[in-house]
Amino acid sequence: MILTEQTPVPEAALPLEPFKAHLRLGTGFGEDSLQDEVLISFLRAAIAAIEARTGKVLISRQFDLNMHQWRDPSAQVLPLVPVASVETVVMIDAAGLETVLVSDMYRLIQDSQHPQLCPTGSLLPTVATGGALRISLTAGMADNWGALPADLGQAVLMLAAHYYQYRDDTGLSGGCMPFGVTSLIERYRVVRLSLGRVI
Structure with a gap:
């Protein structure tokens, strides 16, 4: 991460x-x-x-979180508090091809201690072998x-x-x-x- x-x-x-x-x-x-x-x-x-x-x-500003796999595909805890919004979630395959997830595939659960990115279905999309993912978000108290x-x-x-x-x-x-x-x-x-x- x-x-x-x-x-x-x-x-x-x-x-x-x-x-x-x-x-x-x-x-x-x-x-x-x-x-x-x-x-x-x-x-x-x-x-x-x-x-x-x-x-x-x-102070609110933008961050990118890069990972090789979800820690938990049922609910990915985000390492920043508080998270105001998730702008994009990008899946990257082994060849480096990027695919932006449709925003209705996930939702942000705001929390004062452990905000989470959760799927609207059962699990977040599987990351391709040798691939990665990038979450772009805005975080800040003010x-x-x-x-x-x-x-x-x-x-x-x-x-x-x-x-x-x-x-x-x-x-x-x-x-x-x-x-x-x-x-x-x-x-x-x-x-x-x-x-x-x-x-």
């Missing part, structure tokens, strides 16, 4: 001005945009880290920054500020995340099932 982000978070959707205010950067000096590029990079890094930790896509839950938005600003403050520190351990950020995002973490246990 290979998940590819087709459209990055648009720069216009990033909270650059709120981030500057959060950092209490000075304004009115004629060089207000001098650090914009580095601030945007910290915002993107913070969004990516929080998405990885929670399993939730914050189309713009203002539509995000306030606690997630605050967590992104706090984590980006942490990255900014310690940008020259190479001694931080991998996966370091401030406690305040962790507590803000805890309720959004995807519940994972393993051998009958919730983890």
Whole structure:
């Protein structure tokens, strides 16, 4: 399974001005945009880290999911939350010939933890030997920054500020995340099932 982000978070959707205010950067000096590029990079890094930790896509964008077989032809669990729509499902044979499935052959079951692509019949179509499939979908909690839950938005600003403050520190351990950020995002973490246990 290979998940590819087709459209990055648009720069216009990033909270650059709120981030500057959060950092209490000075304004009115004629060089207000001098650090914009580095601030945007910290915002993107913070969004990516929080998405990885929670399993939730914050700002809506498009992804492609490439697979060689269905994990379960009766219901394929999708690795992104929340999934807003499935645009296309493409079957690829061993010779690379692509066939787009008719949309009435499947349906999206939206779920806050484990969205699924399900057949309208009994099973999803069989993938040819040596073939593959590609699911193109849109996932995300909000189309713009203002539509995000306030606690997630605050967590992104706090984590980006942490990255900014310690940008020259190479001694931080991998996966370091401030406690305040962790507590803000805890309720959004995807519940994972393993051998009958919730983890």
